[in-house]
Amino acid sequence: xxxxxxxxxxxxxxxxxxxxxxxxxxxxxxxxxxxxxxxxxxxxxxxxxxxxxxxxxxxxxxxxxxxxxxxxxxxxxxxxxxxxxxxxxxxxxxxxxxxxxxxxxxxxx
Amino acid sequence: xxxxxxxxxxxxxxxxxxxxxxxxxxxxxxxxxxxxxxxxxxxxxxxxxxxxxxxxxxxxxxxxxxxxxxxxxxxxxxxxxxxxxxxxxxxxxxxxxxxxxxxxxxxxxxxxxxxxxxxxxxxxxxxxxxxxxxxxxxxxxxxxxxxxxxxxxxxxxxxxxxxxxxxxxxxxxxxxxxxxxxxxxxxxxxxxxxxxxxxxx
Numbered sequence: 433x434x435x436x437x438x439x440x441x442x443x444x445x446x447x448x449x450x451x452x453x454x455x456x457x458x459x460x461x462x463x464x465x466x467x468x469x470x471x472x473x474x475x476x477x478x479x480x481x482x483x484x485x486x487x488x489x490x491x492x493x494x495x496x497x498x499x500x501x502x503x504x505x506x507x508x509x510x511x512x513x514x515x516x517x518x519x520x521x522x523x524x525x526x527x528x529x530x531x532x533x534x535x536x537x538x539x540x541x
Numbered sequence: 542x543x544x545x546x547x548x549x550x551x552x553x554x555x556x557x558x559x560x561x562x563x564x565x566x567x568x569x570x571x572x573x574x575x576x577x578x579x580x581x582x583x584x585x586x587x588x589x590x591x592x593x594x595x596x597x598x599x600x601x602x603x604x605x606x607x608x609x610x611x612x613x614x615x616x617x618x619x620x621x622x623x624x625x626x627x628x629x630x631x632x633x634x635x636x637x638x639x640x641x642x643x644x645x646x647x648x649x650x651x652x653x654x655x656x657x658x659x660x661x662x663x664x665x666x667x668x669x670x671x672x673x674x675x676x677x678x679x680x681x682x683x684x685x686x687x688x689x690x691x692x693x694x695x696x697x698x699x700x701x702x703x704x705x706x707x708x709x710x711x712x713x714x715x716x717x718x719x720x721x722x723x724x725x726x727x728x729x730x731x732x733x734x735x736x737x738x739x740x741x742x
Contacts (some may be wrong), residue, residue, distance in 0.1 A: 504663050
């Protein structure tokens with residue numbers, strides 16, 4: 433259950449689960465919805481897969497993910513989304529990210 | 542892991558407790574011998590089913606499918622034994638004058654049955670069903686599994702709550718109605734799932 437809570441604590445992973453509610457999607461399709469790198473998305477998929485919330489099916493070079501959430505896990509996802517679990521840490525990370533981005537780079541005119 | 546251990550031990554012990562209770566009931570009320578004999582027979586079937594599942598597990602290589610099926614059989618035996626043990630215990634207590642209300646056993650049995658429906662419904666979206674076996678695409682199959690899961694989980698919770706809170710005369714029709722509605726709604730969705738979907742013009 434700890435793995436499930438860990439998986440649901442991140443807003444990006446919650447968004448992935450919400451997208452997968454519509455239909456099974458390939459890793460590429462899912463990644464297109466997020467402004468993050470593919471390795472970062474792969475790490476998110478790995479956490480969700482380890483928690484048993486998604487199932488991966490490989491055909492050729494494509495990996496298709498589908499939702500395998502129990503009713504209780506879906507209810508938890510709903511609560512997490514409503515209460516905004518993990519948003520605070522995400523916001524802090526984003527602010528730090530912006531600060532780093534705004535810092536002048538040495539050698540720039 | 543701890544849950545599996547508890548479930549495994551409960552699956553071994555509960556049917557035996559049930560047999561002991563049925564024998565005690567037989568001793569206390571020999572007039573209903575056929576009922577106690579039937580209860581013992583059913584509990585022996587549970588012991589046999591669990592024993593066969595364990596034997597199959599020992600003979601297998603311990604793959605995920607066998608583990609899942611053994612867990613499923615054990616879960617069924619635990620719930621089945623609980624459903625029988627509670628009325629047997631209440632009946633015995635009633636025979637010895639410890640419990641006044643003979644309906645409390647039925648009420649508790651129904652609450653456990655409701656919990657069983659809720660637990661089963663909870664697991665429906667996690668069950669593996671291929672879209673080829675259901676003759677439909679993955680999105681529709683997933684939508685159906687989610688719908689069926691929510692329907693049966695809520696039906697089970699409603700069922701258990703009805704038997705927990707309502708008078709028995711009301712709880713019986715309410716719980717039966719809930720199960721009927723859940724069945725009809727699930728069957729309708731299943732029929733619609735199997736019907737080929739035409740593309741819009």
